[in-house]
Amino acid sequence: MSQSQVSLLIDELRSLDSLEPRSIKLHGEAEILHLEEGFRGPGTYIVITPKVSWSSGIEGPAFQDGKPVIKKIIWK
Numbered sequence: 001m002s003q004s005q006v007s008l009l010i011d012e013l014r015s016l017d018s019l020e021p022r023s024i025k026l027h028g029e030a031e032i033l034h035l036e037e038g039f040r041g042p043g044t045y046i047v048i049t050p051k052v053s054w055s056s057g058i059e060g061p062a063f064q065d066g067k068p069v070i071k072k073i074i075w076k
Contacts, residue, residue: 006030006048014057022057026050028075050075 014020028050053073056062
Protein backbone atom coordinates (compact mmCIF):
# COMPACT_ATOMS: atom_id res chain seq x y z
CA MET A 1 0.00 0.00 0.00
CA SER A 2 1.53 3.31 -1.06
CA GLN A 3 0.29 6.88 -0.83
CA SER A 4 0.88 9.78 -3.16
CA GLN A 5 -0.20 13.38 -3.56
CA VAL A 6 -3.22 14.03 -5.74
CA SER A 7 -5.20 16.97 -7.07
CA LEU A 8 -8.79 16.54 -8.26
CA LEU A 9 -10.91 19.14 -10.05
CA ILE A 10 -14.59 18.75 -10.90
CA ASP A 11 -16.00 21.66 -12.88
CA GLU A 12 -19.42 21.88 -14.52
CA LEU A 13 -22.26 24.12 -15.56
CA ARG A 14 -25.46 23.45 -13.62
CA SER A 15 -27.44 24.80 -16.58
CA LEU A 16 -26.49 25.99 -20.05
CA ASP A 17 -29.41 28.42 -20.06
CA SER A 18 -28.34 30.46 -17.04
CA LEU A 19 -24.60 29.62 -17.09
CA GLU A 20 -24.43 28.66 -13.41
CA PRO A 21 -20.92 27.26 -12.84
CA ARG A 22 -19.98 25.10 -9.88
CA SER A 23 -16.72 23.44 -9.00
CA ILE A 24 -14.80 21.49 -6.39
CA LYS A 25 -11.01 21.24 -6.21
CA LEU A 26 -9.08 19.28 -3.65
CA HIS A 27 -5.49 18.47 -2.80
CA GLY A 28 -4.77 15.42 -0.71
CA GLU A 29 -3.33 11.94 -0.51
CA ALA A 30 -4.53 9.01 -2.60
CA GLU A 31 -4.13 5.32 -2.09
CA ILE A 32 -5.21 2.39 -4.20
CA LEU A 33 -7.09 -0.25 -2.23
CA HIS A 34 -8.28 -3.70 -3.27
CA LEU A 35 -11.52 -4.22 -1.34
CA GLU A 36 -13.73 -7.27 -0.95
CA GLU A 37 -16.68 -4.93 -0.28
CA GLY A 38 -16.93 -1.43 -1.70
CA PHE A 39 -19.45 1.11 -2.96
CA ARG A 40 -19.91 -0.85 -6.20
CA GLY A 41 -18.91 -4.27 -4.92
CA PRO A 42 -15.50 -5.93 -4.76
CA GLY A 43 -12.73 -4.28 -6.73
CA THR A 44 -9.92 -1.76 -6.88
CA TYR A 45 -10.69 1.71 -5.50
CA ILE A 46 -8.84 5.01 -5.35
CA VAL A 47 -9.39 6.48 -1.88
CA ILE A 48 -8.61 10.20 -1.54
CA THR A 49 -8.03 11.80 1.86
CA PRO A 50 -8.41 15.57 1.41
CA LYS A 51 -5.93 18.03 2.92
CA VAL A 52 -7.32 21.25 1.38
CA SER A 53 -10.48 21.78 -0.67
CA TRP A 54 -12.09 24.69 -2.47
CA SER A 55 -15.66 24.94 -3.75
CA SER A 56 -17.70 27.46 -5.65
CA GLY A 57 -21.36 27.42 -6.60
CA ILE A 58 -22.12 24.38 -4.43
CA GLU A 59 -23.69 25.95 -1.33
CA GLY A 60 -24.68 29.22 -2.99
CA PRO A 61 -24.02 31.32 -6.06
CA ALA A 62 -20.58 31.15 -7.67
CA PHE A 63 -20.51 34.94 -8.05
CA GLN A 64 -21.71 37.75 -5.81
CA ASP A 65 -21.48 41.39 -6.90
CA GLY A 66 -19.43 40.27 -9.91
CA LYS A 67 -16.77 38.56 -7.76
CA PRO A 68 -16.21 34.80 -7.34
CA VAL A 69 -17.36 33.23 -4.07
CA ILE A 70 -14.88 30.50 -3.09
CA LYS A 71 -15.09 28.43 0.09
CA LYS A 72 -11.78 26.97 1.33
CA ILE A 73 -11.53 24.16 3.88
CA ILE A 74 -8.31 22.91 5.48
CA TRP A 75 -8.94 19.33 6.61
CA LYS A 76 -7.27 17.99 9.73
